[in-house]
Structure formats: C-alpha cells, structure tokens
Amino acid sequence: xxxILIFVPCIPxxxxxxxxxxxxxxxxxxxxxxxxxxxxxxxxxxxxxxxL
Numbered sequence: 001x002x003x004i005l006i007f008v009p010c011i012p013x014x015x016x017x018x019x020x021x022x023x024x025x026x027x028x029x030x031x032x033x034x035x036x037x038x039x040x041x042x043x044x045x046x047x048x049x050x051x052l
Contacts, residue, residue: 031039
C-alpha cells in the first residue's frame with residue numbers, strides 16, 4: 001500500500017514533491033557519474049566559502 005502511494009501518488013502536492021525529488025536524484029546521479037571532478041570542485045569551493 002505504501003509502495004503504491006509512493007510510486008502513484010494521488011495527492012497533487014505529494015506528486016509534485018515526488019517529481020522534484022526524482023529530478024534532483026537524477027541530477028545528482030549524473031553529476032556523480034559523468035562529472036565527479038566538478039562535483040568535488042564544488043564541494044571544495046563550498047568548504048572554502050563556509051570556513052574561510
């Protein structure tokens with residue numbers, strides 16, 4: 001029952017949240033697989049911004 005609700009949400013807001021989460025997940029996956037160097041560079045850049 002919960003799996004059905006996750007993959008086929010009936011509530012529009014829940015559907016939008018699932019859709020956004022799905023897009024973010026794919027974007028992160030692409031970043032980590034195709035351009036890991038850019039991902040690492042971004043992490044280092046953020047680290048320097050936050051701690052220096």
